[in-house]
Amino acid sequence: MNRIYLDYSATTPLDPRVMEAMASVFAHTFGNASSVHSFGREARTILEGSRESVARSIGARLDEVFFTSGGTEADNHAIKGLAAAGARKGKNEIVTSTVEHHAVLLPVEALQKAGFDVKFVPVDGFGRVDPADVKKSLGSKTALVSLMYANNEIGTINDIRAIGAIAREAGIPLHSDTVQAAGKIAVDVNELNVDVLSISAHKFYGPKGIGAIYIRKGTQIDSFVQGGAQESNRRAGTENVPLAVGFAKASELGQESLQHNLSHVTVLKDHLRNLLESQFKGLLFNGHPTDCLPHILNISFDSSVAELDGDALIMGMDLKGVAVTSGSACTSGSLQASHVLLAIGRNEQTARSTIRFSLGRDTTMQELDFAVAALKEVVGRAQKAGIYG
Ligand SMILES: Cc1ncc(COP(=O)(O)O)c(C=O)c1O
CATH class of the missing domain: 3.40.640.10 (Type I PLP-dependent aspartate aminotransferase-like (Major domain))
Known part of the structure; x- marks a missing residue:
């Protein structure tokens, strides 16, 4: 794979x-x-x-x-x-x-x-x-x-x-x-x-x-x-x-490659954001739209639309070969919603339905296209009502 x-x-x-x-x-x-x-x-x-x-x-x-x-x-x-x-x-x-x-x-x-x-x-x-x-x-x-x-x-x-x-x-x-x-x-x-x-x-x-x-x-x-x-x-x-x-x-x-890498991931992040917006209606984007690191894109599925478990999504993505992270941390064996997402006002369930994509100098458009297609499938399977699909 x-x-x-x-x-x-x-x-x-x-x-x-x-x-x-x-x-x-x-x-x-x-x-x-x-x-x-x-x-x-x-x-x-x-x-x-x-x-x-x-x-x-x-x-x-x-x-x-x-x-x-x-x-x-x-x-x-x-x-x-x-x-x-x-x-x-x-x-x-x-x-x-x-x-x-x-x-x-x-x-x-x-x-x-x-x-x-x-x-x-x-x-x-x-x-x-x-x-x-x-x-x-x-x-x-x-x-x-x-x-x-x-x-x-x-x-x-x-x-x-x-x-x-x-x-x-x-x-x-x-x-x-x-x-x-x-x-x-x-x-x-x-x-x-x-x-x-x-x-x-x-x-x-x-x-x-x-x-x-x-x-x-x-x-x-x-x-x-x-x-x-x-x-x-x-x-x-x-x-x-x-x-x-x-x-x-x-x-x-x-230092030598800072500008080059910055431009590279900025273009890729825009592409990823547009792709996600086109595929998942009502997605929540976490973090500042402009005063933000160029390589991080953090999204949540709104719990008032559908309940999705971020960790199940991460595992589903992993089975498809895509490594991303959820917005929860394992503390003493129990999964807790991210303190950062709670601090910016997301509720517990929405905070748990979170995925962080972080890009690097070797990331390609094709990889992002594949990742979003994979997410579409994983989400489609995970949710019952098909609202995000
Ligand atoms: C903001 C921030 N601080 C501290 C650390 C810890 O760094 P290290 O993994 O080198 O101990 C990390 C690593 O994830 C981080 O992202």
């Missing part, structure tokens, strides 16, 4: 050029980057070269980028590290939103249990935060603001630049989760006015298991993993030099 991958937001395939760059380091450079002998120095040189590439890709300085095990660790480091530093100055409030990734929401929840107050800035029907609401929520006790640049489920882009200016004026550090945006749209730490930022290599054709936290010089933030003095004492543990090389290569390639 011909398989079609339309889940590029979950992860992307490894670019063969990234693989090649890593293979050579895996094969020849085993030294510990902290060792003073020649083996160590060789690894260190390669590591710092990789850091430079990653830093350049986000407009950061070399000494402001620290490797982590991925986006989740970078988010945890940002939230817990900024909160701990703030707490020492008597600040015990966190400002965030309800549509953040769980890598932000769960550390925030843990801090709430430990005594922090959390203010959730509301989002509109597109999942966007109003910078004016952020301003209203800041106070003398605010330790940090954490708001994502682009949402991983519906693609909506926040005005982080404006939010960053507000936070800076108030003297409060801003963290932004840019894991989903990096490699898809330009991410520049100075353009965005952020103090701390998270990125992850596997979202843009790099390896899994490596990401980075950007920390603007002068930001008060505690280290996260304690142990050795690696990563300038910010993140202990022997550095993974081959993965850092892969991350750097993916960043370089991502």
Whole structure:
């Protein structure tokens, strides 16, 4: 069976050029980057070269980028590290939103249990935060603001630049989760006015298991993993030099092809949207129509029209060889409607009848035509009244 991958937001395939760059380091450079002998120095040189590439890709300085095990660790480091530093100055409030990734929401929840107050800035029907609401929520006790640049489920882009200016004026550090945006749209730490930022290599054709936290010089933030003095004492543990090389290569390639990929997926997404609109009457499109990542298209079947189970649709699509994602998450073995879709005002049943398509540089028109035809069949079979068919 011909398989079609339309889940590029979950992860992307490894670019063969990234693989090649890593293979050579895996094969020849085993030294510990902290060792003073020649083996160590060789690894260190390669590591710092990789850091430079990653830093350049986000407009950061070399000494402001620290490797982590991925986006989740970078988010945890940002939230817990900024909160701990703030707490020492008597600040015990966190400002965030309800549509953040769980890598932000769960550390925030843990801090709430430990005594922090959390203010959730509301989002509109597109999942966007109003910078004016952020301003209203800041106070003398605010330790940090954490708001994502682009949402991983519906693609909506926040005005982080404006939010960053507000936070800076108030003297409060801003963290932004840019894991989903990096490699898809330009991410520049100075353009965005952020103090701390998270990125992850596997979202843009790099390896899994490596990401980075950007920390603007002068930001008060505690280290996260304690142990050795690696990563300038910010993140202990022997550095993974081959993965850092892969991350750097993916960043370089991502920069080179950003415009091309952006145009490619924009055309494809328009095609997909038109096709879906023509095939399914009354479909709901989630996320902002224009301020949105170019590769994500998230749809819901309105529960007042027909009850469709998103996970059954996903499985039906998978049987036809098409990989897409639903709007639910498995928490403790039970399927829950997406917190993002509920936050933008979808009811539970509609939120459960959701499919996220996410496109990539290898996606073709033919694949999308096939996917929509497959969905038509799967939906036709799943619904009794045939309203969407
Ligand atoms: C917005 C966002 N934040 C954080 C993460 C976690 O990144 P990682 O998979 O590198 O831990 C993801 C991954 O899906 C994401 O989309």
